[in-house]
Amino acid sequence: MRFIDEATIEIKAGNGGNGCVSFRREKFIPRGGPDGGDGGNGGDVVMVVDAQLSTLLDLKYRKHFVAKNGEHGRGRQQFGRGAGEVVIRVPPGTAVYDAATGELLADLTEPGERLVAARGGRGGRGNMNFATSTRQAPTFATPGTKGGEKALRLELRLLADVGIVGFPNAGKSTLISRISNARPKIADYPFTTLTPNLGVVRAPRDRDFVVADLPGLIKGAHKGAGLGDRFLKHIERCKVLVYLVEPHGGEGRGPLTDFDATARELELYDPALAARPSMVALSKSETISDAQIKKLTSAFRRRKKRLFVISSVTGRGLKELINRLADDVGRDRQPAVGGE
Ligand SMILES: Nc1nc2c(ncn2[C@@H]2O[C@H](COP(=O)(O)OP(=O)(O)OP(=O)(O)O)[C@@H](O)[C@H]2O)c(=O)[nH]1
Ligand SMILES: [Mg+2]
Structure with a gap:
């Protein structure tokens, strides 16, 4: 599935139907009263959050949404039908902006949440409404009002609790494939992951959380190096970040320098990210000696960072990592949103 996180669409709500001017005409009733019915309301254009979606891809192909007009009122007190x-449907985490003014209309986050993005016009009133004792034959009705019409800019920021960041090839996708239901592509070369992947981690004691695997970052990402930093916007809403580092980065690299470089890119992108609760995990730990692990652990400890030693191959440290993440995520979470 392609991942699209921006789209511009045009929407138009239906116009209200006009009220009708009509008089009863029946045999033996020479001067029937007014019987023009009301017009129906025009249809709204509504955005609804669908938890099954995780991209704005559908809106890349379909950009115009037009609701039907309400029917006009008719004689014999017949009301025009309202339009549906x-x-x-948009994924959770979709911010909706008025494309013309830039105003934020809504930040749609909760599954099922609705936004009436353009309201249908109201139906006009038929002349049957306007008869009074002194005005028994009103010859007017009111027209329906116009439905709203606008261009919207949509921006998706994934709603993951935990974001995994690190250099390409660090093992981010492998990790989320081990701990969550996500099945991203994994390969032994950099930049395998080109767009974020989301997965749900089942944690004991009802502490499930959503994890995002982000495309690899390299030094200079903020200046566009590698894939650049455009995917970093997706971690803006993550509560906890995991810096994943690996032992075999190659020349001039190592877990410490990789960590520093990644943290720096995050900070350059948004200083607030540097202050986000985070932890460091060392991947591929089964490929190095205990002595090396010890050395790295103390090096990180000197930086006041606890190093989680993990391996997606042997499963080492994964349970502990999940538990810790679940705790950190749970700390500022309201009662879990209904899951199945
Ligand atoms: N031995 C070992 N190899 C691992 C481990 N985790 C990942 N790998 C390997 O490391 C390589 C890169 O893994 P990915 O999960 O694709 O790495 P990534 O961080 O998602 O990389 P990008 O998507 O390119 O940023 C693959 O060949 C994996 O099989 C691990 O714990 N142990
Ligand atoms: Mg990957």
Whole structure:
């Protein structure tokens, strides 16, 4: 599935139907009263959060959403039918902006949450409404009002609790494939992951959380090196970050320098990210000696960072990592949102 995190669409709600001017005409009733019915309301254009979605891809292909107009009122007190709403499904984490003014209209996060993005026009009133004792034959009705019309800019920021960041090839995708239901592509070369992947981690005691595997970052990402930093916006809402480092980075690299470089890119992108709760995990630990692990652990400890030693091959440290993440995520979470 392609990952699209920006889209511009045009929407138009339906116009209200006009009220009708009509008089009863029946045999033996020479001067029937007014019987023009009301017009129906135009359809709304509504956005609804669909938890099954994780991309704005659908909106890359379909950009126009037009709701139907309400029917006009008719004689014999017949009301025009109202038009149904047009629904646009979006993933959780979609911010909706008015494309013309840049105003933020809504930040749609909760599954099922709705935004009436363009309201249908109201139906006009038929002349049957306007009869009074002194005005028994009103010859007017009101027209329906116009439905709203606008261009919207949508921006998706994934709603993951935990974001995994690190150099390409560090083992981020392998890790999320081990701890969550995500099945991203894994390969022994850099930049395998080109767009973020999301997965749900089942943690004991109802502490499930969502984890995001982000494309690899390299030094200079903020200046566009590698894939650049455009995917970093997806960790803005993560509560906890995991810096994943590996022992075999190659020349001039190592877990400590990789960690520093990644942290620096995050900080350059958004200083607030540097202050986000985070932890460091060392991947591929089964490929190095205990002595090396010890050395790295104390090097990180000197930086006041606890190093989680893990291996996606042997499973070492994964349970502990999940537990710790679940605790950290749970710390500022309200009662878990209904899962199945
Ligand atoms: N031995 C060993 N290899 C691992 C481990 N975790 C990942 N790998 C290997 O490391 C390579 C890179 O793994 P990926 O999960 O694709 O790395 P990534 O960080 O997602 O890389 P990008 O998507 O390119 O940023 C693959 O060949 C994996 O099989 C591990 O714990 N032990
Ligand atoms: Mg990857």
